[in-house]
Amino acid sequence: MPARCFNHPGLPAVARCVRCGKAVCASCSTRWEGMHHCNACLAARRAAEPGRTATARAVGLALLGLAVAGGVTLLRAIAGAILARAF
Amino acid sequence: MLDEASELVVHRVPEWAAVLALSALPWRLLEVHFANRLLQLGAHAPDYFNHLLALSSLVSLALLPAILGRAIFVRACALGLQARGRVPARLALRLPPAALVGYAYAALVWAGFFQALAWTVLLVPLLALGSGLAAATAPLAGEAAPRPGPLASLGLALRGGPSPVVGVALAAVFALAWCVAFLNLLVLFQLGLWLAGGLPGLDLAAWSLALGFGNRHFLLLVAAGAVAVVEPFWLASLVVAVRAARARESGEDLFARFAELRSGGVKDAA
Numbered sequence: 001m002p003a004r005c006f007n008h009p010g011l012p013a014v015a016r017c018v019r020c021g022k023a024v025c026a027s028c029s030t031r032w033e034g035m036h037h038c039n040a041c042l043a044a045r046r047a048a049e050p051g052r053t054a055t056a057r058a059v060g061l062a063l064l065g066l067a068v069a070g071g072v073t074l075l076r077a078i079a080g081a082i083l084a085r086a087f
Numbered sequence: 088m089l090d091e092a093s094e095l096v097v098h099r100v101p102e103w104a105a106v107l108a109l110s111a112l113p114w115r116l117l118e119v120h121f122a123n124r125l126l127q128l129g130a131h132a133p134d135y136f137n138h139l140l141a142l143s144s145l146v147s148l149a150l151l152p153a154i155l156g157r158a159i160f161v162r163a164c165a166l167g168l169q170a171r172g173r174v175p176a177r178l179a180l181r182l183p184p185a186a187l188v189g190y191a192y193a194a195l196v197w198a199g200f201f202q203a204l205a206w207t208v209l210l211v212p213l214l215a216l217g218s219g220l221a222a223a224t225a226p227l228a229g230e231a232a233p234r235p236g237p238l239a240s241l242g243l244a245l246r247g248g249p250s251p252v253v254g255v256a257l258a259a260v261f262a263l264a265w266c267v268a269f270l271n272l273l274v275l276f277q278l279g280l281w282l283a284g285g286l287p288g289l290d291l292a293a294w295s296l297a298l299g300f301g302n303r304h305f306l307l308l309v310a311a312g313a314v315a316v317v318e319p320f321w322l323a324s325l326v327v328a329v330r331a332a333r334a335r336e337s338g339e340d341l342f343a344r345f346a347e348l349r350s351g352g353v354k355d356a357a
Contacts, residue, residue, distance in 0.1 A: 011170075012170075014169060014170075026166055026169040026170050026178075027166075027178050027181075055185075057185075058184065058185045058188045058189075061188050061189060061192050062188050062191075062192075064192065065188070065191055065192040065195055068192065068195045068196055068199060069147050069150075069195050070147075071199060072147060072195055072198050072199040072202060073140070073143045073144050073146075073147040074140070074143070075199055075202045075203060076121070076143040076146065076147070076202045077136060077139040077140040077142075077143040079202050079203060079206070080121065080125045080132065080139055080143070081125075081132040081133045081136055081139055082133075083125070083206050084125040084126070084128055084129055084130070084132035085129075085130050085132055085133055
């Protein structure tokens, strides 16, 4: 395996992209299903994925997270009041 | 595993440990204030529910920068393990948005579990383990992120973590480390007080009361300080454990071992 990253010649390569075979450094490499991919091949694979976009899911998850944060806030106040009274 | 984690924190990511401590500082101070207020109110706490809710909202707001600081630190640890050297700021701060959102969601859920179950005291190390694994298993260092989802983010800690025995052993070790850090900090303050006794014009009586074992607020602050001291090593050891578990699963540890033997063989031949 070449010693240097294809995109960043100043950085050491840690793996080869399983699709195009280029040597990639730690920041260029992403593991998908246990295999290293470069950024371009990863983008191509993700573009081929069917269904809702990752961005839409992340936004939904962020909104759910805000609801959870509100629940945690309430739970902290309620649990604190009950425990302070009990102990 | 513990040696690798301390080497990682002390030599490769010390600046990111400082970022972790500073980002969590407002949250820890507000939690201490909230706990102290509860203890002060005692049986009258339910009468001041609105005040407690306002304080709790501030604590939750302060939790968000703490989550971000943890994500940056965990990413820096993972990159430090991969690169085996210092991590440049431009790499450590480039957090993948989807992974960050997934981790933030998991961190909030574990915060909820903590609020509900922390009163049991015995479950605190296991709750800390779950919360730490949520950070260590989050795909913050460029791994392929699973489709974001409520169960996917939480399930990562169960699927991608080390064995339960390793996890529980680490939790026990760091629970002990917290106790040692707590005692050390208490002794440090008493030593400082004793040394300051030689300074003219210092109201030693007032300072002895403020920094004494009878001051509940001081004890809570020292407890929070002990957590801040232990946290970088705790997270780093979980990152090391998770990476080791994944390397065993994928065979990467064998690949690294062969590469090491080959380079050793070339050196010997030379």
